[in-house]
């Protein structure tokens with residue numbers, strides 16, 4: 001699929017009425033979890049498109065260009081809001097949160113398994129374990145507060161169990177900054193992965209940040225607050241990977257291309273016929289943006305689109321599906337790792353005065369009392385053992401214990417064994 005070969009109407013033709021942008025919501029009990037996660041993925045891509053454009057307007061003086069940007073941005077905003085309102089009224093903040101973390105797990109795992117750039121793959125594998133752990137903490141809160149078992153919400157596709165514990169995710173900001181890729185040295189899949197995962201994590205960070213204060217008790221508000229800060233770290237990590245070169249309009253062309261790819265992927269993999277029609281319509285809308293920005297690149301930069309996006313045929317669609325074995329492998333191999341400037345390191349090998357230990361204990365003091373641990377400890381106190389959904393034994397021995405929350409893995413040297421990250425070509 002080459003989106004540049006598709007003819008569309010002008011962007012203005014894709015404006016909707018207020019009536020049209022308020023959709024009938026999905027049924028939360030019968031809709032596939034992956035339909036829900038595809039909706040979240042697309043809302044994240046739209047938010048990124050709109051805010052990238054807002055930020056850039058502040059650097060552009062030409063009002064002709066600003067008007068063209070404003071028109072596209074307004075359409076993005078309409079798309080964003082329609083998708084956000086597919087969530088039904090009766091789906092709670094915390095139930096939607098389970099879908100956010102399931103998306104983070106299964107999107108990250110899907111990308112990592114196709115990622116040929118080892119630095120990008122390491123970033124994906126690294127944050128994968130953290131979002132996987134968030135899913136477990138939120139799931140225990142959901143059962144404790146509302147008696148809802150998250151395994152139903154994830155459709156049994158994604159396991160729910162402790163990973164690198166959330167308390168270990170608090171790193172010094174210096175240790176989240178990675179080297180950026182170069183679009184001319186990397187394949188289209190890698191470029192799309194860096195952009196799409198950044199948009200998804202940013203959407204998650206904003207959702208938790210804004211949602212935290214609406215949760216019904218202190219425990220939950222604290223958990224949202226804590227995990228939102230971790231998502232901020234993820235946005236820094238992934239955003240750092242994105243190519244820094246190129247003019248704003250070249251970056252905008254890439255944004256439209258990435259949005260078109262998200263909708264095409266959703267269309268290709270959707271099982272819900274009604275939602276599939278939205279993906280089809282929005283794919284066409286994005287191609288109209290792509291064609292419009294192609295003209296702007298020509299007009300203002302005197303460049304052709306294929307000088308910016310050299311390999312413009314889409315890679316295979318992004319597919320959301322179960323990744324149980326892959327997640328277990330990454331868990332077994334890398335649970336003890338943390339960020340160390342632009343690299344990752346096993347905490348067993350860090351000097352005792354490394355800023356990780358200093359920063360982490362400053363945030364989580366006293367150990368075991370921060371929300372991520374507290375929610376599990378309280379659950380165990382009430383029920384005797386934690387809530388989890390495992391297909392077989394946990395791959396990390398120290399995390400098999402269900403009657404006592406583990407406060408050491410990923411924080412204390414020698415709390416678990418980890419062999420390290422593996423590049424794609426070495427995974428059988």
Ligand SMILES: [Fe+2]
Pocket residue numbers: 045046049075076079259286
């Ligand atoms: Fe859009």
Ligand SMILES: [Fe+2]
Pocket residue numbers: 101104130131132134135204227231
């Ligand atoms: Fe997360």
Ligand SMILES: [Fe+2]
Pocket residue numbers: 104127131201204230231234
């Ligand atoms: Fe995340």
Ligand SMILES: [Fe+2]
Pocket residue numbers: 049072076256259285286289
């Ligand atoms: Fe767009």
